[in-house]
Amino acid sequence: MAEAPTPAQASHRTRTDGGEETAQVAATGKSGALPAAAAPNAADAGVLVRAQAGDHQAFAELYNLHKRRIYSLCLRMVGNVAEAEDLTQEAFLQLHRKIATFRGDSAFSTWLHRLTINVVLMQLRRKGLSLISLDEAMEPNPEEGPGRSFGAPDLTLTGAIDRLALERAIADLPAGYRLIFILHDVEGFEHNEIATMLDCSIGNSKSQLHKARLRLRDALRAQNRQEARP
Amino acid sequence: MNGDPGKMSCVDFQAQLPDLIASGEDAAAHPHVRACARCSALLADLRTIAEAARQLFPSVEPPDEVWEHIESAIKREK
Numbered sequence: 001m002a003e004a005p006t007p008a009q010a011s012h013r014t015r016t017d018g019g020e021e022t023a024q025v026a027a028t029g030k031s032g033a034l035p036a037a038a039a040p041n042a043a044d045a046g047v048l049v050r051a052q053a054g055d056h057q058a059f060a061e062l063y064n065l066h067k068r069r070i071y072s073l074c075l076r077m078v079g080n081v082a083e084a085e086d087l088t089q090e091a092f093l094q095l096h097r098k099i100a101t102f103r104g105d106s107a108f109s110t111w112l113h114r115l116t117i118n119v120v121l122m123q124l125r126r127k128g129l130s131l132i133s134l135d136e137a138m139e140p141n142p143e144e145g146p147g148r149s150f151g152a153p154d155l156t157l158t159g160a161i162d163r164l165a166l167e168r169a170i171a172d173l174p175a176g177y178r179l180i181f182i183l184h185d186v187e188g189f190e191h192n193e194i195a196t197m198l199d200c201s202i203g204n205s206k207s208q209l210h211k212a213r214l215r216l217r218d219a220l221r222a223q224n225r226q227e228a229r230p
Numbered sequence: 231m232n233g234d235p236g237k238m239s240c241v242d243f244q245a246q247l248p249d250l251i252a253s254g255e256d257a258a259a260h261p262h263v264r265a266c267a268r269c270s271a272l273l274a275d276l277r278t279i280a281e282a283a284r285q286l287f288p289s290v291e292p293p294d295e296v297w298e299h300i301e302s303a304i305k306r307e308k
Binding site for chain 1 (some may be wrong): 237247248249251271275276278279280282284285286287289290291292293295296298299300303304307
């Protein structure tokens with residue numbers, strides 16, 4: 001029996017820079033176009049059909065096509081390399097088990113992200129690390145929401161966001177807010193895609209993203225205030 | 231209707247803000263923002279955060295071992 005191909009052997013279309021994907025997604029603007037990673041082409045569709053039929057080489061190609069985005073999403077959500085590797089492995093194993101059930105109701109990339117998100121959230125819930133579960137983020141307790149900006153004008157952030165401070169603030173967001181912020185502002189997904197992934201309304205996705213940004217603003221301003229103290 | 235949008239309160243404006251931003255409209259051009267330093271600063275901050283987020287977290291490849299583990303697990307499941 002021939003050895004199964006490595007993903008590198010199986011595909012010559014591996015994206016080499018996820019940043020390019022994000023840039024392309026951003027370039028789609030509000031036109032309703034699919035993100036670049038989700039845009040189907042005939043070759044990708046052929047790989048998917050073969051993988052659904054049990055072709056292992058095609059599955060390896062699918063892995064190659066999507067591994068970077070899936071691993072990066074896991075890493076951004078859990079902030080730990082070993083854990084992100086385990087979650088990526090689990091996501092693709094679940095994909096292997098369920099791929100025949102994909103019917104094309106949404107873009108394959110959206111479907112795969114949804115599957116991955118469920119894997120990540122299950123892990124977060126198991127660990128009890130999530131201060132607010134996704135469900136709670138969708139119906140937040142008003143006391144836990146970010147503060148509005150009705151007070152006196154305070155320190156503004158414009159032009160002064162420290163990268164590390166922002167990464168720390170994102171890591172400290174409750175899981176539900178963090179997920180929506182990463183999917184929209186970092187990964188470049190549109191609200192209709194996020195709504196499909198998270199099984200929520202588009203309006204919910206919009207308002208939760210706004211609240212996530214407000215929380216980040218609160219956190220960054222608090223850091224700025226601390227640093228400004230003599 | 232809320233009447234003159236330029237006379238809208240900060241509370242009302244910020245309640246509308248998620249939909250305003252998500253609709254793709256230029257929230258900075260809203261009459262309330264033009265007249266309100268506080269909400270103008272808020273918008274600028276949110277825009278800065280969204281722009282900074284695009285520069286974060288370069289995507290990375292998983293190590294080869296991840297695929298090797300996936301393949302092994304698939305073989306075990308067959």
